[in-house]
Amino acid sequence: MTTVKYLAEPDLDKAHNFISSAVAQRDMIVMAVKCSVAYEGRGASRLGEGDRLVIVKPDGAVLVHRPTGYSPVNWQPDSHVITVEKQDGRILFRSVRKRPREVLEILISRVYFVVAIHGLLDDAEFIEYLDESEIADYLARHPDLIEEGLRVVRRERPVEGGYADIVAVDKQGRYVVIEVKRVTAGIDAVKQLHRYVEMFRKANAEAKVRGILVAPAITKDALSLLTSLGLEYKHVDVARIHKKAKQERRHSGSLSLLDFIGKRG
Template sequence: MASVRYIVDPDLAAGYDFINSAIVQRDLLVVAARCSVVYEGRGASRLGEGDRLIIVKPDGAVLVHRPTGYSPVNWQPDSHVITVERQDNSILFRSVRKRPREVLEVTISKVYFAIAVHGLVDDAEFIEYLDEGEIADYLARHPEVVEEGLRIIRRERPLESGYADMVAVDSEGRYVVIEVKRVTAGLEAVKQLHRYVENFRKANPEAKVRGILAAPAITKDALSLLTSLGLEYRHIDVAKLYREAKREKRRGGAASLLEFIKR
């Protein structure tokens, strides 16, 4: 179980002891402090004194954040050596990488608070799901995921009000306009599919046309509207599609979109 220590508004001596102890124990360290930063390595930079958030991870990654914005203003992806020195009116924190040699020095003149967490564990698998285009590409290669007997005839079909993700022909010879969403489909997704179906009917007045909305989930209101418009919903498991697409890529067996269009 992780253990947490913290210190609030310490003097520099107590702040030094706390920060140095956290570094020695390879804790996750978060420090709100007034500091300046100097970097030398593949380039060089100097950041004047200001209030910053300093994060040091157990693997030696170091990030210095301003009070606003999500990107760090300075960082080291890892450190071979981290040292903390007590100076007359400051604490000098130094992170050194050997290859390429990079040195990040943070001179701390005031510590507002510091938190050290020891024993954090995170071994969960990270799954980065597909975006809508990648999902549609996979479904174009495997239309049976949407419905058995479908044959895709066009990806990104231009219509009067936009581009339909896919147009297919079903086992009974009817055209099927398919719109794909990677998140829960709401009313706007249903309205979008309806526009595409009506555009397709207008351009092909003699054709029998269906509309399918493929998404991992759909809101109650959206499903009610979809049904009232004579359209259909198909559940897709985005995590499963990601795993299958990844497996295809490893096998090298997936046809490219260009190859698919040429078929």
């Protein structure tokens, strides 16, 4: 059963007791406070006093947000020990990790509000996908996923009315104009590919040109139109590409902020 408790503009004694109890029960805690923040561990940092949003999760993760921006200014991916003490008329919230040893201290001088939520559950599967540009980038590096023997000539080739995602040459020396979609391809995607193929043929009158629509799925009407226009469809597993692309980023040392936070934890 989920329960929610909160205090608005409490004095620091009430806030201290409330936060201590919520930490002991492993509640989700969300509080708007005036505070300063100190961190010591792999490095060290100090953040002067200001208004912050502090989130403490049941697994011990702690995030400190400024009023603007989406990234936390300080965070602890998990905590082995959390303590809440009164110190010189303020509240000292301390999160400690053992391996590696990291200490995050939040010194609170005022509490605007604090909410404690007990019993939150979330067991849903999270599936993250790349955007179309990232999928096309990956396929340009691994064209055999589209067709064996393809050799990429250009990524994002300008054609009249837009940009072809990938232009390649197949084993028989024919040009292949490739349009990539992240979700189920419909009739508009087929018309887009057909337009790019025709523009490419117009600019390269002597060339033999194919067109391939790459997507995780395609509607029946779109597939029928595609076939009637002499174009082709290639299924790709977007989730698998995401997994492989993430592995490539890790091996190359190129990590996004989310990858970095996951690795740090």
